[in-house]
Amino acid sequence: MPKPTAGPEIERLIQLLAKVPGLGPRSARRAALHLIKKKEQLFFPLSAAMAEAAEKVKVCTRCGNVDTSDPCTICTDPRREDATLIVVEDVSDLWALERASAMNVRYHVLGGTLSPLDGVGPDDLNIRSLVSRVAEGGVSEIILAVNATVEGQTTAHYITDQLSDFEVKVTRLAHGVPVGGELDYLDEGTLAAALKSRTAFD
């Protein structure tokens, strides 16, 4: 655009909104204009909510979840059972499983998958802290809810090896997750069914 259409503050807002997943450059303009028009109902509240969340968000030192408290809401929830840990690659998978499932359990977020070609080794993931949690005792089942990709399955095998000295059952999600698919994109029914018919990992 050769000539300025709106003030620099609005142009900058549009540029940053365009970087939000789900919005492109054109949607960012529409979004900005909608916010401007709904100044009291949406723009001010969203602006305040962003400032507050950006300020308060932290990574849970126990499980790797993101939240505004550390330990996180899930780790401190007294109604969840400690005996089952669901291991996920990413926080988005944790959120997807929470939406899909009625299991009142706890999680462990790896923060990725083993990927030697990308230089991601065991120490780059939250695997050591997972082993520590199991070593503390009280965990009887680990559900490996990793993506059905090569990297996900490699990571699952590695974790199973690391846990072989412990009295813990290691399971994985039922085949029902499409091969090569990512948990995060699945519908909740598929996810819930896959979780229910999970099988022993061998």
Add this chain to the structure above:
Amino acid sequence: MPKPTAGPEIERLIQLLAKVPGLGPRSARRAALHLIKKKEQLFFPLSAAMAEAAEKVKVCTRCGNVDTSDPCTICTDPRREDATLIVVEDVSDLWALERASAMNVRYHVLGGTLSPLDGVGPDDLNIRSLVSRVAEGGVSEIILAVNATVEGQTTAHYITDQLSDFEVKVTRLAHGVPVGGELDYLDEGTLAAALKSRTAFD
């Protein structure tokens, strides 16, 4: 969701993001998580940009555009010619035309269209201020860049009547705009062509 997954600040952020056009409830979760992960690069800057824009944004009292200054950037731009005014329904149309066109002119934003059934009459739109701008003199052409809808065309006829006492040429966008279509959704080539071959309004 029966049990809390994340702190109330994050849940509130997701709820408000879901109201932004282009994002639904699920995209809002992905967007929130992306923001959290890109805290320094995106979350803080976007939060600051929103606060600043929300604080500073205002409606131009001369043309009806939204900007962070009043009069707006377009009204105060000395490189634009005063002789041509493009009349649009909405600020989004102004932005679309600016992106599409090389015309260095000024605008007038009506803020809607005449719609007796919805109780929108001439005094609910910025029509009186348009007539005043023409009465000031210096405007030789009014381009009615309203949507090709019944309401848009009704509004165009009304404005043409109101301007019949002035020495001003009233034109409209070339037929090239699909009938029933909204300017805002058109590609820039179509909009530029329609603007170039505009015809006398009669």
